[in-house]
Amino acid sequence: MNVEKLQQIFAQSLEIDAIHVVDELTYNSIPEWDSVAHMALVAEIEDQFDVMLDTDDVLDMSSFAKAKEILAKYEIEFS
């Protein structure tokens, strides 16, 4: 369920179709996921999962897979 939620957040923040939100989706690999969109994405993730990411997490969040990994540190489970 959290996976779908995160997928939706990605789709909305990056303004892309949810179908394209896969583990391999990486930062800067599509025009939609640039540094400006990244800020919006991070803000939305924090709001919706009620977490506060560290600066390093923001920089490390370089793919959809990585986002799940980082959120797992904050006890958000993706089974």
Add this chain to the structure above:
Amino acid sequence: MIAPYHLERQQKSAQLLDKLNALTKWHMDNCQEYKAMLEKSDAVQQVDTLEEVPYLPVQVFKLLELKSISQEEIVKVLTSSGTTGQQVSKIYLDKETSVAQTKILVEVMKPLLGSKRLPMIILDTKSVLKDRKSFSARGAGILGFSNFGRKHFYALNDDMSLDIVGLQAFLKEFAGQKILLFGFTFMIWQYVYKEVIASDIKIDCGDSILIHGGGWKKLKDEAVDSSTFNRLLHEQLGIREVHNYYGMVEQVGSIFVECSMGHLHTPSYADIIIRNPITFEPIPYGEQGLIQVLSELPKSYPGHSLLTEDLGTIHGEDDCLCGWKGKYFSVAGRIPKAELRGCSDTFQGGTKR
């Protein structure tokens, strides 16, 4: 010791030299124009000291589009601010250099800002970020520093008027929390400070830290120096801690921020050398001259060693009372009528054989 202000002279210069030599070679192999300039000036390419690393005058990026990557690899273009009518520099970044730039900015600022992102006020307008692929120096600065903040609030409306209501609401919402403010020195002075004075309102940012850069040129005309600036911002806006930084779009990775003693510091990945403005020979610490900047980051374009148009003075190395290692220095401003002669007949870099 606090990275990236932990390396002492010997270790730092050895590491940096290896990387700069490698970059000189990389750019020789990948940028035709760079190669031509170095060959024409008989610059030695692999050198034994930092002072011998060949350098380009920073204005060269206003005249030539220099890059060491293919067109397809460009992910971001940075442009210098430049006043109206002036040519702007164009700096091309690929993914690798762009990511490295963001990472290093974080490392450089972490000793001051910590790793927790703070509620952030950007003392600028959001419209600076309108173009998503090409960034002005202002846009690039805002984006880079945004990584340290959350709940970003832009304090200026598109017409540059101050959003006082929004600002007060933001401060109320985050009262009691440490606030990060970021902006450009002149913009802060002109559109925030003066506006607050004119409208006679009281603003208290509480526990707050301001990072600002962009140069003092316009404030100098009003005889406002750094300590006056800090004092007035404290008095009128309640900003408790202020740190200036020195950097330029032409050299990614060179962000020199003021320590607790108010000195600009060089981190382990970048360095400065002061040169005589006439002979271009390096001059001793304590004497004012032209600032040359060195950075291990610029790989997508040949900007790892640049002679700026700014005057500065190195005050010492590895012994600043703040505890950070590296050279510490101050910037006096632009050389009068900044123009070191044009570029193709002017490449002054490197030592002659």
